[in-house]
Amino acid sequence: MVKTTFRFAIAVLLLLIVSRTGLVLAQDLPVHAGTRVLRSGGLVVEVGDPNSPECRWNRGLRFSPVANVLRVQLNGQEFLYSPVDGGVVSPGYVGGLPMEFDIGQEEFQPDPPGYVEGTSGSSFLKIGVGILRRNSSAYNFMTNYDVIELADTAATWHSDRVHFAQTLSGTANGYSYALEEDVIVKNDRIIMNYVLTNTGSKTFTTEQYIHNFLTFSGKPVGPDYIIGFPYNLTSSPEIEPWSPPVRRLSIASTPQVVRLANMIIYKTRVTSVPKIWVYKPEDYAGRDLFGVEQTDTAQRLVIESSLPAEYVGIWTTDYQVSPEQFLIITLAPGEHIEFTRTYVFQVDDFIRQDCTGDGTVDACDVSAMSVAWLSKAGDTKWDPGCDIGEPADDEIDLVDLAALASCWRRNGTPPAPVAYWPLDETGGSSAVDSANDHVATLHNFPTDDSQWVAGAASGGLQFDGVDDYVEANDYHGVTGKSPRTVVMWIRTATGTQPPMALLAWGQASPGSYWQLAVDSNRRLKLDCDAGTIVAGKAVGDTQWHHVAAVLDPIDRENPHVSDVRLYVDGMRQPVDQLIECEIDTAETGALRMGRAHYSETDSHFGGTIDDVRVYNRPLSGTDIQHIYAGTDPWQGP
Ligand SMILES: [Ca+2]
Ligand SMILES: [Ca+2]
Ligand SMILES: [Ca+2]
Structure with a gap:
């Protein structure tokens, strides 16, 4: 009997798995003929089959049939520009993530091997495509050259990966190559592993890039598309640095795209933007990656190359934005190079540890x-x-x-905080941490318990703006470069003079402090000493406001102030002001509410604070909304 019940339970579980798989299969992929679909968890990726005569996307003499990724969906949300009707990129049937070697578009970009040294009618090597015949003009990537030999492309398909092997039988005047690539999907990422070998008798230099045709959930390129880099970028002159808006009679002069610290920000709906070239500092030795974010849909994609890129080119139209890392590779005969490109996709509520892709870990x-x-x-x-x-x-x-x-039992609701002061006491000079054991002590408050007042969620704590502050006993917050979130309710008192500290820890040296504050213009500010990010919305207006700051770095080893998201009343706020700085919070000053550690005279908070939380992970916009609305399981009693 027990055995039967056990078998039944197993059968039910299997049935659940099968029905779950059925659910995934019902998703809207593939939509293009001649493609196959790779899946892992909630990630589905549509890839062109090089040997299918029906696959018409990204074909021709520019893009390689190798790793022809056409569509990416995570939890049902689309990431790529991937029209089904031919599209608007000339000459059509172009989209997704097509790979090209040697576009030779700008003076500083190499032409295909053998082109420049050849003469009209001689052969040249278009890596990824084959051997072509040159004409009497300079190389033009749009020209339909005569084909001498198309490379043979073999593909070996599995449910979560495909291996491509591309070979040539001949050489182009001594130039030849072999290319292998694995495309592997893993829950939140696509990993592309390359091996490029020089099989000819001459050394070649080649430049590889991928058009990353990005359109998040079909949103046209415009406000709320942001491209962020983990370094202090310089750029070609098409793009101007941005400063906080001043009152303008006309908005006609608002640029479509601007530079702000480490970010490229689209300010208006884009019509046409000249190609932008982005350069990293000469001495930059960090990871070669960047992030593209759409703040409306809370989608983000981080693209990394294991080989350092020469530069990043950003090509923007109204329907897509394509930031492209260009890799320049030189190989002597017989030499090969291995490198990897990784695409990490993020959507709100996505849990990477959710094996079944159903939104909950159970x-x-x-x-x-x-x-x-x-x-x-x-x-x-x-x-x-x-x-x-x-x-x-x-x-x-x-x-x-x-x-x-x-991540056990995680679902769409916010995770547990690492420190949480509901501030629901009605008397005494300490505040309990209901998530952990970081009791906080009240300093300089009245002795008659009149500071315990009505809050935003049950009781709250009133600060006099003169000398009141709260300090957690020996708790130093989330330090170093760790991702984090701070969340609290605040209401400033009438007649107070900001700047005022809300929540702070660390020490006063560049990047080592972590202070949420109301700035002198009554806006929400996150201050890291030397680095500052300020939200546009006023919070020091004597009304209750729910405020949050999230550190969610593009590069976890190298967090910056520009990686901080600010929220007011559950809504993500556009950046009003930003001074870039690397973040590495010191483990010195204990966590304080209502007073900074270093500006002794002007930083005391006057008003009421409630429901203060610290998380050791970046919360999503949906998490913040849950907390704001009081619909998360950690809400105080
Ligand atoms: Ca493993
Ligand atoms: Ca699951
Ligand atoms: Ca409370």
């Missing part, structure tokens, strides 16, 4: 993992959605189980 995920237990990529039991440990190693083992356990 028994179904454990069940999926137990089915795939100890399998490796390619095994019959293999389930790519379960390879959730860091780093993803194409094996399902204890590392993955631990990653699942760390």
Whole structure:
């Protein structure tokens, strides 16, 4: 009997898995003929089949049939420009993530190997495509050159990956190559591993890039598209630095795209923008990546290359934005190079550890993992959605189980804070931390308990703006470069004079402080000492406001002030002012409410503070809205 029940339970679990898979299959992919679909968790990726005569996208003599990614959906949200009707890119049927070698468009970009040294009628190498015949003009990537030999492209397909091997039988006047690429999908990312070999008798230099035709959830390019870099960029002169808006009689002069610290920001609906070239500092030694974000849809994509890019070109039209890392590679005969491009996709409420892609980490995920237990990529039991440990190693083992356990029972609601002061006391000079044990002490408050007043969520704490402050005993907040979120309710008192500190820790040296404050113009400000980000909306207006700051770096090893998102009353706020600075918060000053650690005279908060929370992870916009609306399970009693 027990055995039967057990079997029944297993059958039910299997049924759940099958029906869940059925749900994923029902998603809107593929939509282009001649493609195949790769899946992992909630990520579905449509890739052109190089050997299908029906695949007409990104074909021709520019783009390679290798790794012809046409469409990406995460949790049903689209990331790429991928029209089904031919599209608007001339000459048509172009979209997704097409790869090209040697576009040779600008003076500083190399032409295809063999072109410049050749003469009219001689052969040249178009890597990724084959051997073509040149004409009497300079190289033009739009020209339909005569084909001497198209490269042979073999593809080996699996449910979560495809391997391409491209070879030539001949050479172009001594130039030849072999190209291999794996495209692997893993829950939140596409990993593209390349091996390029010089199989000819001459050294060549080639330039590889991918058109990243990005359109998030079909949103036209305009306000709320942001491209962020983890370094102090310089750019070609088409783009001007931005400063806070001054009163203008006409908005006609508002530029379409501007530069603000490490970011490129689209200010208006884009019509046409000249190509922008972005350069990193000469001495930059960090990771070569950038992030593209759409603040309305809360979608973000971080694109990284393991090879340092020479420059990033940004091509923008009204329907797509394409930031492209250009890699320049020189190979002697017989030499090869291996490199990787990684695309990490983010949407609100997405949980990378959700093996089944159903939005919650629960028994179904454990069940999926137990089915795939100890399998490796390619095994019959293999389930790519379960390879959730860091780093993803194409094996399902204890590392993955631990990653699942760390997110156990997570669903669409906010995770637990690491410190949480509901401030619901009615007397006394300490405030309890209901998430942990970081009791906070009230300093210089009245002795008659009159400071415990009505708050935004049950009781709150009133500060006199003169000398009142609260300090957590030996708690130093979330420090270093760690992602984090701070959330609180505030109401300034009538007659107070900002700037005023709200919540602070760290020490006063550039990048080492972490202070949420009301600035002298009564706006919400996050201050890291030397670096500052300010939201446009006033919060020091004697009304209750829910305020939040989220540090969610594009590059987790290299967080900047520009990686901070500010929220007021549950809504993401556009940036009004930004002074860039790297963030590495010191572990010195204990967490304080209502007073900074260093500006002793003018920083005391006057008004009421309530429901103060600290998280050791970046919360999503949906999380912040839940907390603002009081619909998350951690709400105070
Ligand atoms: Ca799940
Ligand atoms: Ca693993
Ligand atoms: Ca409260």
